[in-house]
Amino acid sequence: MSAPHPVIxxxxxxxxxxxxxxxxxxxQAAQLAGVSVRWRPFLLGPVFRELGWSTSPFVLQKEKxxxxxxxxxxxxxxxxxxxxxxxxxxxxAVLPTLVALAGSGTHWVGGFCRLMMHLNFAEDRDIxxxxxxxxxxxxxxxxxxxxxxxxxxxxxxxxxxxxxxxxRARGIFGAPTFFVGKEMFWGNDxxxxxxxxxxxxxxxxx
Amino acid sequence: MSAPHPVIxxxxxxxxxxxxxxxxxxxQAAQLAGVSVRWRPFLLGPVFRELGWSTSPFVLQKEKxxxxxxxxxxxxxxxxxxxxxxxxxxxxAVLPTLVALAGSGTHWVGGFCRLMMHLNFAEDRDIxxxxxxxxxxxxxxxxxxxxxxxxxxxxxxxxxxxxxxxxRARGIFGAPTFFVGKEMFWGNDxxxxxxxxxxxxxxxxx
Numbered sequence: 001m002s003a004p005h006p007v008i009x010x011x012x013x014x015x016x017x018x019x020x021x022x023x024x025x026x027x028q029a030a031q032l033a034g035v036s037v038r039w040r041p042f043l044l045g046p047v048f049r050e051l052g053w054s055t056s057p058f059v060l061q062k063e064k065x066x067x068x069x070x071x072x073x074x075x076x077x078x079x080x081x082x083x084x085x086x087x088x089x090x091x092x093a094v095l096p097t098l099v100a101l102a103g104s105g106t107h108w109v110g111g112f113c114r115l116m117m118h119l120n121f122a123e124d125r126d127i128x129x130x131x132x133x134x135x136x137x138x139x140x141x142x143x144x145x146x147x148x149x150x151x152x153x154x155x156x157x158x159x160x161x162x163x164x165x166x167x168r169a170r171g172i173f174g175a176p177t178f179f180v181g182k183e184m185f186w187g188n189d190x191x192x193x194x195x196x197x198x199x200x201x202x203x204x205x206x
Numbered sequence: 207m208s209a210p211h212p213v214i215x216x217x218x219x220x221x222x223x224x225x226x227x228x229x230x231x232x233x234q235a236a237q238l239a240g241v242s243v244r245w246r247p248f249l250l251g252p253v254f255r256e257l258g259w260s261t262s263p264f265v266l267q268k269e270k271x272x273x274x275x276x277x278x279x280x281x282x283x284x285x286x287x288x289x290x291x292x293x294x295x296x297x298x299a300v301l302p303t304l305v306a307l308a309g310s311g312t313h314w315v316g317g318f319c320r321l322m323m324h325l326n327f328a329e330d331r332d333i334x335x336x337x338x339x340x341x342x343x344x345x346x347x348x349x350x351x352x353x354x355x356x357x358x359x360x361x362x363x364x365x366x367x368x369x370x371x372x373x374r375a376r377g378i379f380g381a382p383t384f385f386v387g388k389e390m391f392w393g394n395d396x397x398x399x400x401x402x403x404x405x406x407x408x409x410x411x412x
Contacts, residue, residue, distance in 0.1 A: 051269065061379065063257065063378075066377065067379070071391075074399065171273065184273060189395040193280065
């Protein structure tokens with residue numbers, strides 16, 4: 001009766017604070033809902049620039065930005081997640097994004113993304129260096145050298161640029177963004193709705 | 207032990223689509239939580255202009271605007287509320303705002319606000335006319351002439367202008383916005399969190 005393989009597409013950026021919340025939540029929530037996650041790391045910066053914004057709206061709009069940090073502290077308390085306001089925001093994360101993209105179909109992608117997010121939003125560490133990424137991959141007992149090489153290959157870099165094009169084509173204007181079939185859900189606040197939509201047969205019509 | 211009189215301050219605008227959701231939800235949700243609602247109708251337009259925006263971000267940002275209408279349809283389905291996308295957005299509503307402001311401490315304010323919101327977001331009707339407001343007040347069996355007179359008095363108009371000043375001073379940048387003590391919560395998605403905060407004694411410290 002129900003769709004055999006419900007899938008949620010998860011578009012996120014390592015510098016995005018609300019992506020921190022959903023990256024830490026999504027795998028467990030999806031598992032409970034019987035849904036699999038398709039990890040879609042991308043860079044929000046180029047998307048913002050194409051929309052005419054020089055950086056995050058939380059930086060451009062002072063009032064909204066100040067509120068966001070209060071909201072984050074409360075949301076992290078609600079979800080039981082550690083939180084430390086990053087001293088640099090939004091943090092660049094090209095290399096972690098390339099690694100997550102190269103590993104997006106693997107068993108380790110979720111764990112890798114959670115650890116990188118933890119460094120940014122719970123430990124206030126810069127994350128866009130080979131040293132930091134290698135530290136995380138080593139802790140996960142993964143082959144550091146070959147993964148860093150694959151991640152930085154011309155092919156994978158081209159794939160990351162394509163992610164920006166795809167994001168724009170699909171109407172993405174922020175992160176996190178979830179897709180269930182063609183239906184778009186924006187923001188960590190919509191994760192539960194998106195997972196619920198995975199179970200509605202209508203969502204899987206072409 | 208707990209605070210004797212938990213109160214949620216509810217700042218909303220009759221033209222704001224997400225205010226439609228919380229206006230229809232708040233009184234019942236607050237009652238279940240043992241919280242009373244302090245109605246704070248205001249005009250978002252002047253606040254947006256002071257922030258440098260000529261109109262709603264949903265109009266200024268095409269991608270976000272298009273998403274918003276999909277999201278509204280889904281949210282209304284989730285909450286069991288009727289929905290029809292307004293042909294005019296954001297709809298002017300100075301007179302309903304004046305009436306709600308004049309009646310903000312009365313027993314009928316919640317019912318009045320729900321009916322006005324219903325006209326805008328479920329019946330796609332213009333709401334900023336004495337005829338329409340009178341229709342609603344009549345349906346509620348309220349003294350139309352005296353309420354319209356009070357609402358449009360110089361005192362009440364001055365009070366509405368003060369609402370804009372207060373909104374800016376408190377850091378409001380959108381609607382709906384809830385306050386629990388000094389803590390601000392933005393968006394219909396935070397209504398439940400704000401009501402939960404009403405029950406935390408810490409929220410009531412000066």
